[in-house]
Amino acid sequence: MAKPTPLSGFPEWLPAQRIVEQQILKIVQETFELHGFASIETRAVEPLEQLLSKGETSKEVYLLNRLQAAEGEEQSRDKQLGLHFDLTVPFARYVLENAGHLAFPFKRYQIQKVWRGERPQDGRFREFYQADIDVVGAGELPYHFEVELPLVMAEAFGRLRSLGVPEFKILVNNRRVSEGFYRGLGLNDIEGVLRNIDKLDKIGADKVRELLVDETGASQQQAQLCLDLAGISGTDASVIGQVRALAEGNGVAHELLEQGLNELEALLNAAAVRAPGTIEANLKIARGLDYYTGCVYESVLIGHEDLGSICSGGRYDTLASDGKNTYPGVGLSIGVSRLVSRLLSKGIVTASRSVPTAVLVAVLDEEHRAASDRVAAALRARGIATDVAPSAAKFGKQIKFADRRGIPFVWFPEGTNQAGEFVAHQVKDIRSGEQVDADPNAWVPQDAADLTPTVFAQA
Template sequence: MSKPTPISGFPEWLPAQRMIEQNVIERIRATFELYGFAPLETRAVEPLDQLLRKGETSKEVYVLRRLQEDPGAQRDDSLGLHFDLTVPFARFVLENSGRLQFPFRRYQIQKVWRGERPQEGRYREFVQADIDVVDRDNLPFHYDTEMPLVIGDAFASLPIPPVTIQVNNRKVCEGFYRGLGLEDPDQVLRTIDKLDKIGPEKVAALLVETAGASDAQAAACLRLAAISTDDTSFVDAVRALGVDNPLLDEGLAELAGVVEAASEHAPGLVRAELKIARGLDYYTGTVYETQLRGYERFGSICSGGRYENLATSGNERFPGVGISIGVTRLLGLLFGRNALGASRSVPTCVVVALPAEELRPVCDRIAQALRRRGVSTEVAPSAAKFGKQIRFAERRGIPYVWFPGTDGEADTIKDIRSGEQVEADAATWQPPAEDLRPRISRS
């Protein structure tokens, strides 16, 4: 077999990185469950007509089909791999609404696939960790204020730099644009969402070209987008622009509620950022984007918002609000800068030294005794000199080597970091809690 060629956009972490990923996922999962979110996993494929409901995503969907189809059979390109977890969740709610208790709180941590151009922090296959709350007919607004609190606690549990959750409300934007007299607020939103990519001058030109804005209207839209505060002073800043609209008033009140709740829970966590639009069509109210401090140029690592009509069938409507952590995106950025590390490259806590090959059964019994009490243990691969077996452990970061007693002597265990060696019994010995599992920390 020739040397394989890597496929860009499909990350494969080394074992130590995979342990970090699993640790991060477990901490996120634990936080979600502390807030009462229940686990869910949906299928990997969805009908294309459902996937394409989300807006400008047709170029990103991977179509699913068999390599070899039956002769004469009609080609079926009606299924695609899901590119997020919100659309599958909405479909799941519609299919199972009769068996769910509302409001329904779920978390979902699994892979998704997106056919975009791979680059640092952006992948074609990646893990997302989502939470959503949906209700029947109406969803109280206080769930919008809860989302940043959950995410703030989840990130605070991880050994990563601090984050800033940027929040806005589409009602603020839409009400402002309508108050200006612009008749296509969705097009204005999509254009404003390009600010960070193309800059204000090109955005202003696009507003005139595609949204029918005058130069004065475009300038007003940019002034709104420039408002950024870490408290509720954004309300006065918007009022100072002199635009009136009932929807604008509603949006300002909701956005102030989100900022106030987050400021009380974790000062400095949330920032009102009125240029945040989220380019996806189904968001109707609060929207969130999260930046990792020191990595702002890479964009959001966690985003979401309120949606009123995504899960709708006939007269049934299940409005919701949710937010999604890009786990692979976050880790890819940190791995790229060696900013996260594990105390060892394997789960193993103890290596049982092998004095001679014929003593392997004895060593296996020692290992089993330790494993029964939750101590990750392996037996040395060969009966080499003890120095070589110690180096085997050192190279992997394994902290302890167990030496079976011979000729009636007691077993001993050595902490190879300190050199301390003491007698030990495999039926009772326990490592310090901090050594039982690999430790994950910022490098």
């Protein structure tokens, strides 16, 4: 068989790299559960018609087709399926289908793969993990959840710092502030303005100004005021005063603007207490997806801003609706694969070993393999990950086998040595060379961290 050609955009980590990813997922999951979020999993596919109605990302949907359709089977659009490009759209459908079985407000987390047919590049993949949290209400959802969710994410990223993940910042805006300001200016194409403001970091202020004039009907003055609003940022409530000064100084007033400012101020005040310095109001954050209606969030790693947002989301009021009932929600999603890829490609973190194994049990010879298996069984029964040497090579080679995998301990079962003397069970720490008598029914490593692989910052 010829050597396979790698597929770009579909990451496959080596074992030690996978351990890094697993440790990150474990901390994220633990944090979500500590805050009362329940785990769900949704199917990988959704009706194409539904996926195509959810904003610009719909253009990146992968279709799911059979290699050979059954005779007479039509490939009409309403029957086609696509792989989900995020976890929010499937979650909205899940809520509608299961509303009668859910207690609202419903808090869920979801960690799954998603697929997007975009051009692979640094931090961008065609298949990748996302880790989402959402809160959905029935008919209404109090604003305090828009405050709670970024604080939960701030806690999760704070705990990831223990693994060596760099510092982070969560950027937040409130679409009511932006929409109220734009309407107060006399602009009507709100979605168009938001989409263009969302391009600021990619194409710069001059090109965005041109787009606002050409595509949304803004005057040069209106376009400049939109850019002035987008230039306001800060981590405390002084941001609110800056926006009000800009609005009042230019005769801009709208009830949505005032509502959004009050909400944004509440978030900043809460963040100052629970996550000081980590949440920043940034009025250029717009988010390109059409379904966001309130707070919108993006997150960056300090020193790695070129990677783009590693965690984003926002408030949506009409995404989950069956025509009679509406289930407003707010959610945030971590781009796990994007984060992991940067940590690995830049050598920021590493794993202490490539396997979960803490102990390798040596084999004297094949006739005594059963004795080694019994030792391994005794250690595993007490939760110690244990492997048995694959061959009865010289002990030196068995130790090298363990060393190459990062296994810290090698166990030598009791038995009779070549001199005819009885030798008790012994365990060797191959890092220090210390070798001591040990009981497989009682032994534990002195350092509990040796039981499982650890992830840490590389020097």
